[in-house]
Amino acid sequence: MSTFIDPGPSRYSFDNDDPESVGRHSHLSDILDPFTFERLGSLGDLAGRRCLEVGAGGGSVARWLAERGADVLATDLNVRHLPLGAGFRVLRHDLVREPVPDGPWDLIHARLVLLHIPEREAVLERLAAALAPGGALVIEDWATEFGNLCLAAPDRETAQLIEEYRDILVNRVLPARGNDPTWAARVHAVMLAHGLTGVDTVINAAAWPGGSPGAVLIAVNVAQLREDFIAAGFTPERIRQLYSAVRDPRLVVRSHFTYSTIGRRPDGS
Template structure:
């Protein structure tokens, strides 16, 4: 019997706190712009899957207002506030039915790329949309290289490049991640019967000591053993942890593909 694949960045890991503080800084502005493009969300029924620290669920709750409904789900809800202005449900998107809809908006950020059954999950999410409802899937496209825009030494740049190569080719795929998924999501939405499919892409630079660079440190903290297994040394990992605090390093964030598809009106 095969050992079930596990998520590389477990919410029970103490370093997950850093991840959930850095990802909103890196991604929330772009995500909010995409959700805002859906129009007035007042009174809408919104499902936030893989809610993480809950920053987008909280934004949706404000946008939907008192006449709306927001349900935030995660396989591990420990980082969602207990006094959240939205409902919280511990839920496994791959093995459990999608929470009862219909939903006017379903948002999944950095979720499907980690799920081996991502295509089936997308079809099930599409099926519980209300007529005219929107599915918003946002994932990193990690196959693009040249993430280092500036570095204190050529060796430092090579170290970041090595980290990125091993992350994409060895570490994450060992946990079921598909680095090509983000660019395949539009076709998957069309196959699921959604229309008006639209993708926007986003990336920006981050100097050492800021959220986009420190996210590398969070990855290393949570997946250190995986990187050692993939071939990095303890000395290289320690050097990289120091490097991501160095303002002379400037890295480009992964491209985020934000794909929206709508269920046809009744």
Template structure:
């Protein structure tokens, strides 16, 4: 992707924690969406940006034939019940289908050519196949549900604003993309397009709070460059481990369309 790069490299020491937190936060929701969309045993499933492989493993456990792909496959266990392909969706063709299900979670928002990629994915579906794209919409604020002090709430809001409005866009991330996927699927000729928006509360020490801590660990230098002091970042890390701090997860737009 021209002018963009992935902000959360799988080679970083924190990446395994990130995959674990995301699985705890969203796998149950994602699998409910997939099963409601009609996944059946024996269907061919393409899991893009598979990360740690948690979704691919659960799809395989339901009897699907799964190909899990990622730019960096180091966290995908080689003894899983699915096939693995190192793959760059920006430059490589969509793996040969046709596919009954193509799923990508928290992937396309990072890719500069995301709209063109969605069109290619739609074209790779089997008749009746489903494309499910799940991405964060990060423009909505009010992320603090409870904080020990008003100053703590303000410092967390400042972190979220810096991450969403300055750090992530510098890597090519589009914070408005999730809200535009529904229209993009219709424009690509898909039918029965539906969007479900998911978010919940996360107290300090829970998976959702610790994902924010992982953000800080991986992007501390960029957050400093965006105006946050080290003392502020240290305080936010303390808060994210404090059960008295409660944050709201990003809005996850889960959009599905059928060929």
């Protein structure tokens, strides 16, 4: 296994040291795991396969892979939420500053990771190069540039509040931290450019009623980036209103579009 190198302070927008991160990982697992498991399940029998789970978060995907007999290494910049003794290995790892852990890998999966990393294209190229012949790279990210998140609301003011939140998050707060809201739609072309074959993209979205994990994630986002939101003009009173709104069952918001893109390294390369 690679020698440990301390990557220094986290640069990720949603720091695992934040108390809100526990809820974040739980909500994301509830929202995204069914679609992710469907996509990974399409790759066939995973027993005995070497799998690298990048930016593993709370470890739900790593656990699912291990339960299917895969040999799994779960990595993250901060591994505090990755359980030990769950059937997979854990490595603290900086995807930007350190080499990809020793492969070759039959499967590499990264979910909601590369869209937050300015060096995303170079990282994808290195991940692709770490695949075994015939190995699959699975990149899943949210396309966040699309507005009109609010499908139903108790009043016009609540609908405007949700759109104001989205505009500040997507167009001001996250881009200042290196996020690219258009990245998800570009992954397919980038995989092709780096020689991956059989590239396939499936796009998924859902409606989230108030009180559901998807709606409550909005409040978690603001809680973790509270100072950034206030600096962008989203007042403490607006934040309190938002916290209440996302728990109102009369609110229904659209999820971001999840682009799940799979590409394979050619056999014999």
